[in-house]
Amino acid sequence: MSAFEVRTQALTHLHPAAEELTFHVQFANRGEYRLFMDFQVAGKPQRAAFTVFVT
Numbered sequence: 001m002s003a004f005e006v007r008t009q010a011l012t013h014l015h016p017a018a019e020e021l022t023f024h025v026q027f028a029n030r031g032e033y034r035l036f037m038d039f040q041v042a043g044k045p046q047r048a049a050f051t052v053f054v055t
Helices: none
Strands: 002-005 011-013 031-041 044-054
Touching: none
Parallel strands: none
Antiparallel strands: 002 011, 002 031, 031 044
16 A cells, blocks of 8 residues: 655555554654555456545
């Protein structure tokens, strides 16, 4: 998964913890982050987008 800080476009790259679809991250700054997760379903690439607000 990739996370972009909306204001600065800073990139944070995340990897899942173990075999589960769980991510642990501590963002350096408060603000709005846009996250993009790439994965496959039946061998076809998919992308999901999320927005989170760090306070």
